Amino acid sequence: MNSLEDKIVLITGASSGLGAACARIFAQGKAKLILNARRQDRLEELAQELKTEYGSECYLLSFDVRDRATLEQSLSSLPSPWSNIDVLINNAGLSRGLNPLQEGSIEDWEEMIDTNIKGLLYMTRKIAPNMVERGSGHIINIGSIAGHQTYPKGNVYCATKAAVRTLSEGLKQDLLGTPVRVSCVDPGLVETEFSLVRFRGEQEKAEKTYQGLTPLSPEDIADVVYFCATRPPHVNVSEMLVMPTDQSGSTMVHRRTSS
Numbered sequence: 001m002n003s004l005e006d007k008i009v010l011i012t013g014a015s016s017g018l019g020a021a022c023a024r025i026f027a028q029g030k031a032k033l034i035l036n037a038r039r040q041d042r043l044e045e046l047a048q049e050l051k052t053e054y055g056s057e058c059y060l061l062s063f064d065v066r067d068r069a070t071l072e073q074s075l076s077s078l079p080s081p082w083s084n085i086d087v088l089i090n091n092a093g094l095s096r097g098l099n100p101l102q103e104g105s106i107e108d109w110e111e112m113i114d115t116n117i118k119g120l121l122y123m124t125r126k127i128a129p130n131m132v133e134r135g136s137g138h139i140i141n142i143g144s145i146a147g148h149q150t151y152p153k154g155n156v157y158c159a160t161k162a163a164v165r166t167l168s169e170g171l172k173q174d175l176l177g178t179p180v181r182v183s184c185v186d187p188g189l190v191e192t193e194f195s196l197v198r199f200r201g202e203q204e205k206a207e208k209t210y211q212g213l214t215p216l217s218p219e220d221i222a223d224v225v226y227f228c229a230t231r232p233p234h235v236n237v238s239e240m241l242v243m244p245t246d247q248s249g250s251t252m253v254h255r256r257t258s259s
Helices: 017-028 042-053 068-076 106-134 155-174 194-198 203-208 218-229
Strands: 008-011 034-036 058-062 087-090 136-144 181-187 238-244
Touching: 008 017, 017 034, 017 042, 017 087, 017 218, 034 042, 034 203, 042 058, 068 106, 087 194, 106 136, 106 155, 136 155, 155 181, 155 238, 181 218, 218 238
Parallel strands: 008 034, 008 087, 034 058, 087 136, 136 181, 181 238
Antiparallel strands: none
């Protein structure tokens, strides 16, 4: 097992859901955490929790990964003790709407493409060269089952997650000959704020996504991410597709009716 003690781990979208769960498990592994998200207040709460629970050192970066200028400036300005990132977890991502493509919102499309694809690219482009130069590093991208199997009305979201999967594969090819590792972790149904964001706060619609089944928890996926990061340096877990037992495909879900 590869120890992460005192390693620097940058997590995007760290203020809730999978990102916050990853922060907790990496904090338990004694990593030093750079936490990124748009919501500064949430990051501060999480950092305080991690310090109290695990004595963790955290450095907070509050910006939207879609904002390339701020992203580049923030990463270029990291203090020396934080500048050599060992693990990058590209977790920031979202879905907006559930509409036939011909009725889709262009604004929603742009938000998904700019966050899920371009934000990941901006972050990777900024951090990967230093990993190559140092001869050490691991980039872990959070994809989705939606990148494997399209589902009705999921058109653009599915396309962005297919891009995450393809970019992960291409990045590993481009890094061949270096010790830098690349993993893509693709969850099925996970109960987070994902559906609440997709339906813009409509609680009833969001809850129906997980009705009648036992979804994955953010901690389930954080365990998988941590597993990838702690393999010996010669082991690269390229891709992991993880679903609840109640799911066997993007559109195949077993829902139990309440008695």
